[in-house]
Amino acid sequence: MATPITAAQLLAALRAEGVKVVEVGDWRTHNRNHKGLWGPVHGVMIHHTVTRGTAATVRLCRDGHSSLPGPLCHGVIAKDGTVHLVGWGRANHAGLGDGDVLRAVTAEAALPPDNQADTDGNRHFYGFECENLGDGRDPWPAAQLEAIERVAAAICRAHDWGARSVIGHLEWQPGKVDPRGFTMASMRARVGERLAAPKPPAPKPPAKFEPFPGAAYFAAGRRSAVITAMGKRLVTEGCGRYQVGPGLAWTDADRKSYSAWQRKLGYSGSDADGIPGKTSWDRLKVPNV
Structure with a gap:
């Protein structure tokens, strides 16, 4: 359980973990905070997009669509491993899920079956969409899997969480299958190994003042x-x-x-x-x- 980190802290944490980052428009203030609370946060949720093409995927995740306004996540993890930051704050990515799962994530315990939808996940999880068709055949390049690992580890380090704070959408909301093509158990193992390694050097503190936006x-x-x-x-x-x-x-x-x-x-x-x-x-x- 924790207060969400700031956009500047996220950026610093990702870069310290070796993540290649692209900042998309006004991502730092693009959110759905007017629709509900953001935080306390308990974990990181991984999704797949069911889309093809990075540019179109980023645009969709930033803007959303008529029935689900954006942002649809906090960052898009592209096939080449680049992370496109599209929003910060409450985002339409998790929806209603299982409160028992949330309690397990908070306790960093084994996950129970996700058999009910009674808890607001948009409030409690950081969300990252991964560019993939989600059909079980679309490949997951090594660079993309490594980026997922690094992103999850960066946020876990920022909160002093363990790898069990990283879950997939399919472990949260009944009927969901994402991410499809790798197991979350294998991803948590990767994140755990990274967290066990020496911590990266502390990043330089963010600028104290807003740069001139033009x-x-x-x-x-x-x-x-x-x-x-x-x-x-x-x-x-x-x-x-x-x-x-x-x-x-x-x-x-x-x-x-x-x-x-x-x-x-x-x-x-x-x-x-x-x-x-x-x-x-x-x-x-x-x-x-």
Whole structure:
């Protein structure tokens, strides 16, 4: 049982474990948190996608579809072993599963049969979709299996969990068969061996401040925790022009507040238009979210 690690901590843990990572869009703030709780977390769940082609698979897992909005997992593990991070927070990957299984995972005990669906898995598991047709014939390349092992071990290390905290969807939800083509017992054995090996060197701590996302980021319709963090810093600097907020959405109040910050730095005219530029952004020191 644990509080979920942050997106920055995940990224550092994966890289320390030797995982090749691709960050997809605004994955750090892309989630379904508005639909329910995220955490405490108890384990890592592995799935297969029943898709072919990395680009299409990543797009589907990020965006979802009409009956199941994305993200559909936290990361997609491609055939070549690359991990594409598509979301962080609550994700539509586990669904309802067996509460007895959850209790066993929490205790790192042998898993009972998954014969009921009474517990919200989206709240309690990290989820990774693996690019595979799931027909029992589509191969699992060595690089992909190694990436699954490394991803699971990285998260287990971050929480000081053992290999029994790693399960397959088929062990959680009645009627599911994924991942199909290798056994979770064999994968847990691999993860256990990796966890028993010397711990990788500690990664460098993440940057303390949000990097400048580019002026185009600040446009109507944009919603992000980065914007909230920016607004709070502007208020701290005495530049807040908010009646309500700051919030997730970029608004005219954010623009007016940022304009006040630019003027505080000595800018004027079109240079104080309220649209962040790299120099003023770096001086604002928006905390990493």
